[in-house]
Amino acid sequence: MGVDLTLLPLAADRIWMSHDIIRVGRRRELWGLVAQLPQKPIPEPLYCFDGPHEESPYGERLTYTTAADLLTLKEHDAVTGSWTNRAVWAYLAQMPPDWPIVLYWN
Numbered sequence: 001m002g003v004d005l006t007l008l009p010l011a012a013d014r015i016w017m018s019h020d021i022i023r024v025g026r027r028r029e030l031w032g033l034v035a036q037l038p039q040k041p042i043p044e045p046l047y048c049f050d051g052p053h054e055e056s057p058y059g060e061r062l063t064y065t066t067a068a069d070l071l072t073l074k075e076h077d078a079v080t081g082s083w084t085n086r087a088v089w090a091y092l093a094q095m096p097p098d099w100p101i102v103l104y105w106n
Helices: 028-035 067-071 083-093
Strands: 005-009 022-024 046-048 051-053 063-066 100-105
Touching (some): 005 028, 022 083, 063 067, 067 083
Antiparallel strands (some): 005 022, 005 100, 046 051, 063 100
16 A cells, blocks of 8 residues: 545635645655645644545544645655646645645545
8 A cells, every 4th residue: 555645725715625636646755755844733624525534544633734835845856757746736836825735645
């Protein structure tokens, strides 16, 4: 079993709901760097495509970071060397810098 990362940006009105599902291409060298970014626990359940979530499948409370924090990784080889990850980071670049992005590790 591998670890995957899905980014769940908050809905436009910043309620704890995500309408978008952004799957990051599996590049293990990126995971530790994402895990080291500034994060906060979600303050309430996140509602998304398949219901409310408070914890990852591993039993850990979901956390969030910002688009700006994720963009600090845009020049990493795991981003620039993957067309899917370049697309993910291009999407993030269009968001307001302080936009909350929930990290869903599965």
